[in-house]
Amino acid sequence: MTFPVIAVTSGEPAGIGPDICLSLAGHGLPCRAVILGDLGLLQTRAEMLGLPVTLHPYQPGQTPPPGSLEVLHIPLSSPCRAGKLNPANAGYVLQLLDTAYQGIRDGRFAGMVTAPVHKGVINEAGGPFFSGHTEYLADKSDTPQVVMMLAGGGLRVALVTTHLPLREVADALTFDKICSVSRILHHDLQHKFGIAAPHILVAGLNPHAGEGGHLGREEIDIIEPALARLRSEGIDVRGPYPADTLFQPFMLQDADAVLAMYHDQGLPVLKFASFGKGVNITLGLPFIRTSVDHGTALDLAGSGRADPGSLKVALETALQMAQAVFPANAQQ
Incomplete structure (x- = not known):
């Protein structure tokens, strides 16, 4: 063998x-x-x-x-x-x-x-x-784009942006960026993890996912249109959800991964659940x-x-x- x-x-x-x-x-x-x-x-x-x-x-x-x-x-x-x-x-x-x-x-x-x-x-x-x-x-390897994902504690969290100052994150979030990161995440969940139809939950950028535009318009102007495009391609992305309520068992029970907008939005939760037993995975x-x-x-x-x-x-x-x-x- x-x-x-x-x-x-x-x-x-x-x-x-x-x-x-x-x-x-x-x-x-x-x-x-x-x-x-x-x-x-x-x-x-x-x-x-x-x-x-x-x-x-x-x-x-x-x-x-x-x-x-x-x-x-x-x-x-x-x-x-x-x-x-x-x-x-x-x-x-x-x-x-x-x-x-x-x-x-x-x-x-x-x-x-x-x-x-x-x-x-x-x-x-x-x-x-x-x-x-x-x-x-x-x-x-001449790879044009890679995606950082950490896994542990029963969670997989991928990032749209990684090591950026917080004041630069909003400008780095574009329609094309969210779409390309999501496509890589979906592809690798299928082909490197053997998940036939991945379910991906997406966090909003702003508190309360923008609260209908009252706390920021990134969800309305960028994230929601990107997710609509991805759904039209057959990719199961759901959200954007407020990050402060997304990481709950009833939300995560059928999710294969969470897509966070920035480093310290998703990783503190994952590292709390798994530090010392977590793993960094490079997708793409x-x-x-x-x-x-x-x-x-x-x-x-x-x-x-x-x-x-x-x-x-x-x-x-x-x-x-x-x-x-x-x-x-x-x-x-």
Whole structure:
């Protein structure tokens, strides 16, 4: 029997990425999780944490020993110490992503899970500006638009706008933007989650969803026309609903996802329900990519106090998506 092979990039080497990747040993999922990272770094961190982990070099087509953790060795550019950032390793961090992406293109990996990176230290190293995993992978795959969705606590929340100052959000909400984000969300719920007819609830922008135009006209002028267009295309979008009453069990009971207008409209609710067990999913890419819902936590690296819960859920989610995309498990 064959299982999907999921690449797991270990992220910033000075952060908790290596620590939480080591926790995947013996996780027991019906997939092969291959850690991309420096073997020596992972071995040193395992010893620091007192983890009796057996690291096994990844070989396509070969079954690893039971209980071992498969590692695709990518050497560090420079020595690394837990908790101490080193810009010399920026190229190493990007090579992890490049290798995972190439492995997906070659058919060796069914998808990738990414441990956190530190954008600041990558940019300190020079070279093209690095704004994050999502943008980097979109550029590499020539993907014109991606959508950020977080899942956890029984919720899926996608965002029309992401990391914008609040005063810029209203101007960024356009008819075309709402339509294109909704189409990507609908498509990926069908094709990456196996939901035949997704039901999507849409939040309004303003308090009380604008209260008939008395608290803002974005709902009347932009959001409602966009949703009408989407419905004419056969996409089941409902709303716009006031955000303060949308996230209730009776509203969500038959919903497959919520579309929020901005970052802090939808994500505080989801993170309250799932923090430490949530997963970040990039929609719109021509491959499966999930990530943790937290940062590098430099102060916890090597301490044994890092919570691996989000990484494990991200791996489980990538596996579920791989099983929807590759139902025959036709991987090595």
